[in-house]
Amino acid sequence: MRGDGTNGPGERAGALERQRTLKMARSAHAYVRGNTVKFYEWLDGLARGTLPEGPAVWICGDCHLGNLGPLADADGRVDIQVRDLDQTVVGNPTHDLVRLGLSLASAARGSDLPGVVTARMLEEMVRGYAQGLAGPGADGSPPEPDVVRTVRRRALGRQWKHLARERLKDVEPKIPLGRKFWALDAAERDTLDELFRRDAVRGLVLALNGRGEDADVRLIDAAYWMKGCSSLGFLRYAALVRIEGNGKRRLALVDLKEAVEAAAPPAPGAEMPADPAERVVAGARALSPNLGERMLPVSLLDKPVVVRELAPQDLKLDVDQFSREEAVKAAHYLAHVVGRAHGRQMDEAVRSSWRAEVLRDTQGGEAAPYWLWSSVVELAGRHEVGYLQHCLRYADKEAA
Structure with missing residues (x-):
């Protein structure tokens, strides 16, 4: 898999499966x-x-x-x-x-x-x-x-620059394409542009760390993210967002991950959201309040997806x-x-x-x-x- 845009979504499956197999071995x-x-x-x-x-x-x-x-x-x-x-x-x-x-x-x-x-x-x-x-x-x-x-x-000692150097290998506002980050096709990029114009997504990004409600949120770069083991083969995107307001300019890295049906069996008669993304967010808010308050269920490319901003302190x-x-x-x-x-x-x-x-x-x-x-x-x-x-x-x- 190359990071130069020559491989589209339809060609990712083979490379993702190979990576999953390698990780588990x-x-x-x-x-x-x-x-x-x-x-x-x-x-x-x-x-x-x-x-x-x-x-x-x-x-x-x-x-x-x-x-x-x-x-x-x-x-x-x-x-x-x-x-x-x-x-x-x-x-x-x-x-x-x-x-x-x-x-x-x-x-x-x-x-x-x-x-x-x-x-x-x-x-x-x-x-x-x-x-x-x-x-x-x-x-x-x-x-x-x-x-x-x-x-x-x-x-406790981590800041945005640490997250950027770890995830993006640079502090400049760009996602470097390569082994982990792969180029999007035009439809994917357009869909992500539209997503970050939604009020709910904009509100999620601005809710963290006391950012002003009137700040401007703009998607400046995005890529497919080859990450994890369980998520390989499903939608996974990294989005770099610029936040401008009150004379300040900040960057945020947002993780977008497809939610799928759980292998874990529910209790008999258990009441849960039918939408997998809503289920994941409901579970997070019950089990891990720090994470749950930073998550949002959305529909993206007709798939249930969970959106969350990555914090430098998440390890x-x-x-x-x-x-x-x-x-x-x-x-x-x-x-x-x-x-x-x-x-x-x-x-x-x-x-x-x-x-x-x-x-x-x-x-x-x-x-x-x-x-x-x-x-x-x-x-x-x-x-x-x-x-x-x-x-x-x-x-x-x-x-x-």
Whole structure:
């Protein structure tokens, strides 16, 4: 795929699929992160009652390590929250716990940690989740592990120039075409020009960081964005916007991402928006207020699309290597973040009842419940086999 405009939308599919395959072949943990469908295929085969049935709340649906991290709110304040809501549904909160447990176990294996560390991680996961459910006034928030503290510090010190250099490789008002950013055709560019003239989109951009309501918003550049694993093959655009008002000129980078049907199963009788983009935004506002207030569902090229401005402080937790101590601390802390996201949607009675159910059969918090341990062990084995088969298929394609 070249960035000079010689390849249109119809020619992107092959290049995108190859990139997705390559990303998932890089490591077993990358395969786990990129294969949400396999997780829910396994889940669909479970007998009812194998996992606890929690209260129906908005869940992440794809709760792995890379989907948690620092997020800025509209005023620039930063919190650690769920940062990707593509799979969000009103569903069983247990699914987020098992998915997070699998991701942590996979990261531990990638760090060459012994199995006993995985057992300790799952124990601390349950403790952290239960603490998060109890609310901030119960036992207080747990201390941030180094892997989280380091990323938060980076986030707090970031400004527009850091985002531009990282995403655009330059601070000049232009998106550089190349490996990640691809040229648009005329119809795509015209559609994006029209989108940024809509009052709702203009209002979203101006709502952040106290920008004046009378400021002028203008699209100055845009490109197709080859990004992520789950979004490869769907609409994904980066838009560079200029904001002028009160004698000031600012730039903003806006992410436009197609919303698709979730693989995560909703709870029986759950009420959710039928439009996928509206569903994603509703889930974000429930689970991750910092992100949800910066998102807008729109229709673009007859597709449901979520629009959000990228903040310099938005970062993912990229864990290449865990130490034993850090792995256990991270499991507790991240599960606490998830518990807080679930718990804020429940009243006190429901929260207390669900917390007691989660802690049941944990031997006073000294062990992970059997349903969590057995689920993660089985899934880890299935994903290891799937990863090796994926690598073999990829190697065959490369050889051909």
